[in-house]
Amino acid sequence: MAKFSKKRGKASPAISTASLPDIIFMLLFFFMVVTVLRDAELKVKVSTPYATELTKLEEKSLVNYLYIGKPLQKYQALYGTSPRLQLGDKFSTVADIPLFLEKHKIKVPEARHGQITSSLRVDGEVTMGIVTDVKTELRKSGQLKVNYSAKKDPDAD
Amino acid sequence: MAKKSTRDRMTNEINAGSMADIAFLLLIFFLVTTTIVEDKGITVKLPPWSEEEPDPTKLKKRNVFSVLVNAQDQLLVRGDPAPVEELRERAKVFISNPYNAEDMAEKPTKAIISLKNDRGTSYDAYLRVYNELKAAYRELWDELSQRKYGIPYSEDMPFAYKKEIRSEIPFVLSEAEPTAFGEE
Numbered sequence: 001m002a003k004f005s006k007k008r009g010k011a012s013p014a015i016s017t018a019s020l021p022d023i024i025f026m027l028l029f030f031f032m033v034v035t036v037l038r039d040a041e042l043k044v045k046v047s048t049p050y051a052t053e054l055t056k057l058e059e060k061s062l063v064n065y066l067y068i069g070k071p072l073q074k075y076q077a078l079y080g081t082s083p084r085l086q087l088g089d090k091f092s093t094v095a096d097i098p099l100f101l102e103k104h105k106i107k108v109p110e111a112r113h114g115q116i117t118s119s120l121r122v123d124g125e126v127t128m129g130i131v132t133d134v135k136t137e138l139r140k141s142g143q144l145k146v147n148y149s150a151k152k153d154p155d156a157d
Numbered sequence: 158m159a160k161k162s163t164r165d166r167m168t169n170e171i172n173a174g175s176m177a178d179i180a181f182l183l184l185i186f187f188l189v190t191t192t193i194v195e196d197k198g199i200t201v202k203l204p205p206w207s208e209e210e211p212d213p214t215k216l217k218k219r220n221v222f223s224v225l226v227n228a229q230d231q232l233l234v235r236g237d238p239a240p241v242e243e244l245r246e247r248a249k250v251f252i253s254n255p256y257n258a259e260d261m262a263e264k265p266t267k268a269i270i271s272l273k274n275d276r277g278t279s280y281d282a283y284l285r286v287y288n289e290l291k292a293a294y295r296e297l298w299d300e301l302s303q304r305k306y307g308i309p310y311s312e313d314m315p316f317a318y319k320k321e322i323r324s325e326i327p328f329v330l331s332e333a334e335p336t337a338f339g340e341e
Contacts, residue, residue, distance in 0.1 A: 021176035028184045048198075049281045053291040055312070057196040082341075119198065124281035127228075128274050129341040131283075139206040148284055149198040 040089040044069035049124040051150035062115050063147075064104040066097075068130055069123035083126045085134060094130075097137045121149040199287060204331075219260050222251045222270045226286055228277030228339020241285055248293035252326065265297070265326040272332050277339020294328050301326060 046069045057063050067086040071079040075091075085092050087100040105113060118138060122131055138146060224244070225233040232239050234247060252268045254261040262268035270290055274283050295310065301322050302310040310322065 017177065021180050024177055024180035024184060028180055028187065031184065031187050049284045051199055051284060051288040053199055053288050053295060054197040055200045057198070060196070063196070117200070119196070122280050124279065124284075126280045127276065127339075127341045128278045128280060128283055128335060129276035129337075131280055132276060132335050135203060136206070139203050142205070144203040144205060145200070146203055147198040147200045148287070149196075150284060150288075152197065 040065070040067075040086075042067060042072070042086070043075055043089070043091060044071055044084055044086050044123070046121050046123050047125075048121060048149045048151055050153040050155075051148075052153050054150060054152060055147070057117060057119060057147055059115075062108060062112060063117050063119050064101065065119045065121055066100075066134060067121045068126055068134065070125075083123070083130050085130065094133045094137045097134065098141045101138075101141050101143050115145075116143065117145045117147050118143050119147045119149050199284065199291060201287075216269065217263070217267075220262050220267045220269055222248060222262075222268065224270065224272050224286060224290070226272075226274040226278045226282055228275040230279055230282035232286065241282075241289060244286065244289040245293045245296070248290055249297060252293065252297060266324075268329065270330045272330060274335050275339045276335050276337045276341050278335075290330060291328075294326065297326050298322050 044067050046067050068083055069086075070076075070081055071084055071091070079091055085094065085096075087096055092100070101118075105116065108116060120131070120134070135146070138144070223233075223235055227233070232241055232244065234244060239247070248270065251261050252265050254264075272286065272290070274286075298310040302308060302314070302318070305322070306314075306318055308314060308318075310319075
């Protein structure tokens with residue numbers, strides 16, 4: 001009996017928390033790696049529609065983003081309420097698309113130019129008029145791989 | 158001697174307890190500022206641009222599955238109004254033509270889906286229609302794949318299998334120049 005009580009008395013030192021920072025740092029690095037900092041501030045309202053037949057865009061460096069939607073409340077006084085195209089971080093017109101594509105292209109190795117995808121992030125309420133204009137301009141610029149950005153339909157299956 | 162004793166005290170371990178708090182702060186900062194962008198969508202291959210008018214090749218009427226979407230987001234499928242929910246099933250029957258109906262595709266390789274919308278169609282409706290048509294093809298590929306190889310159709314199945322399936326039921330969707338009747 002005496003032996004047992006002695007052991008109990010010895011097992012009281014506090015658990016070392018020295019490894020806790022390492023664990024947290026691991027979490028931190030995990031989040032830093034998996035998340036992508038949004039490169040451009042959105043100036044148009046984009047709420048993409050739902051769909052089921054989705055494919056994932058794999059390599060971020062091979063993707064350029066075109067946003068179409070109504071200007072946000074604070075820009076409406078200047079740009080109106082009709083849907084606008086946003087390239088990078090500024091409002092643009094369809095005529096700016098070729099230059100935008102070219103600017104993205106020079107950052108990509110030449111061998112992979114064929115794999116560049118344009119991601120069209122379009123608000124669900126936008127009418128097809130401006131989308132068609134953008135599509136036509138993309139076709140004229142030879143950018144044929146397009147991804148209509150959509151959210152996974154929660155009601156599917 | 159007094160000096161030596163302070164030195165001894167300095168060799169004590171630095172308290173690392175606050176390290177966790179600092180790391181937590183950083184972690185929370187990154188959690189808040191970053192957004193996980195859902196980079197998913199319907200991938201489409203656009204046709205190359207050509208200045209000349211499309212060649213009015215004589216297509217047999219039975220091989221064309223025409224879908225029209227007007228500015229009120231209503232559908233006209235092969236001449237009749239139809240809800241979007243029926244589109245997938247109708248497209249599937251049209252492409253595979255299980256009963257060899259006179260007015261449906263002769264064989265899947267000859268089937269053409271023609272999609273036409275208005276400039277006033279909402280993007281939401283357009284994408285829903287596109288999604289249904291793509292789903293119809295995906296389900297047909299899936300059925301064929303199950304029949305032939307006993308595995309479901311997926312993007313990472315062997316390339317030869319995929320090619321075989323895609324050549325048997327090719328995805329042909331032609332988009333006509335939109336009409337401009339509706340208000341944008």
